[in-house]
Amino acid sequence: MVSGATSLNLVRDELFATMEEAESSLEHFIADRHNGSLLQQAVENLHQVRGTLNLIELAGAELLAQEVLDQATDIPAGAGEERDAQLSALSNALHVLRRYLENVEAHRQEMPELLLPAINDLRQAGGQSALPESFFFSVRLDHARPRTSPPSVDGAARESEARRLRHMYQVGLLGFIREQNPQASLKLMGRALSRLDSLFANEPRGRLCWVGAAAVEAQVDGQLLARKSRKQLFSRIDRELKQLFVNGQYEAPRGLLKELLYLVALADSRGPQATALSEVFGLTPLPFTDHLLEEEYQRLAGPGQAVMRSLSSAIREELNSVKDMLDLIERGTLQSDSLNSLHALLGKLSKTLGMVGLSSAGNSLNAQLQTVASWSEESAPQAQELHKLADAVLYVEGMVASLDRGERREVRPTQAQPGEEADSFALHQLNEARIVVVDEAQAGLALAKRAITAYLESGGERMHLSNVPFSLQAVRGGLWFLGQERxxxxxxxxxxxxxxxxxxxxxxxxxxxxxxLADALSSLEYYLEAGAVMRPETQPSVLDLAAESVRALGMPLEV
Structure with a gap:
């Protein structure tokens, strides 16, 4: 059974309709809190949403839906102002869930970490403890550390040194919490933990210092954000150090170690301590960065696709006006007043694009303002100037189209510097062509599967297969075009x-x-549906599965 992001399309319409009903019922209940039937209707819809997400195995989305359901069930009819924060968190969580599912549908990629802020807002509103950043992260914690040389100090001298180093850590921690030169503060914390690690390296209690030093190094090298949860995490290390000093058999809490290891994996640091730790624990870089998570969460919390489509439609209308003016300029029929209007329109578009997060598109138009301001009826624009402005407009159109469609991250136009819009737009057009080819390939495979089913049901009537080899050869050619030789x-x-x-x-x-044969075609279909053509590294084993099926058919394959 195909599950996760790939199967979302199968239930999308019903799922989104049910979510819309839940949101509507909740909104009406907030306005009329004595109407318990509205709340009950919302709860019933949320049950259905959670069940659907469980069925298609979208774990992060299911967890958020479960949290929403739990909180909604906890709210009584006639809830007063004391429930305002909880109701607000519920509304926000439903909005984020919808945006996340739109994201998954567009990108064909799950990123449940994006849902943790909304989940924790809900839990906080309901008086529950927050889930850690590493909730969706998996790592084995029982790897043994290689032994190191014993410390040069022992006994009372070591205890005194340890207390001094803890104080050093506290000084750095205070600066980090207050965000007073945080990089220097982190380096001080890292220095303290590294030194403590050398004191307790071959003892069980030294494990916290070892992992903590690497996590601080990762925080610095990866330029991770100084989130509240991370300040609390590093503060917890200080509290654990106090226990570590007085208990020779101390062992760090597993949850704390996991959280620190998550930071190392998230930062993908090349520092010596983080690198050594990654080798011991087998940590591999995560498929996202801290800054990408922040950016994507801001997008989730922002307007939905319907709003963005309306906005992009308005922007496209103004871009069409710009193109009409450029056409008139090229014909030499544009008046001076219209040139002023063109300048004002470009300035307005530049600001609008910046407000919706398309800063590079806005900068491209902004870079043309000075040139356009110099145009007049007496000083006609040069052909080269017109071409540069036209390139900028085409680049902006591509960016707005990606905004409109909620396009996959990897196929959005790259952010171009002013003057490089033509190259960026050409790359965007190439990526759009790739998407068309992938869609056609999916259609070809689906056609082949339907034809084979009809062939089987008809007892071997070959007319059902007449177009299949040709269609599959066309798919083959398209995949060659995409560089997908295998x-x-x-x-x-x-x-x-x-x-x-x-x-x-x-x-x-x-x-x-x-x-x-059906196994082979299904594997190839999944390979395409999962977006692996655009990101081949994400599904390396699927083609191996298809190859095994093809070999079982007795067909030769090149190695």
């Missing part, structure tokens, strides 16, 4: 099998062979 080879092998063993052969293949 996927193309596998599709071609499936096409050859259908031609040789089904269309041209006098007898039907066995049911087992037909199932194997």
């Amino acid at each position: 996927a193309a080879q596998l599709v071609g092998a499936c096409a050859d099998y259908i031609q040789q063993h089904m269309f041209d052969a006098p007898h039907m293949p066995s049911e087992q062979m037909l199932e194997t």
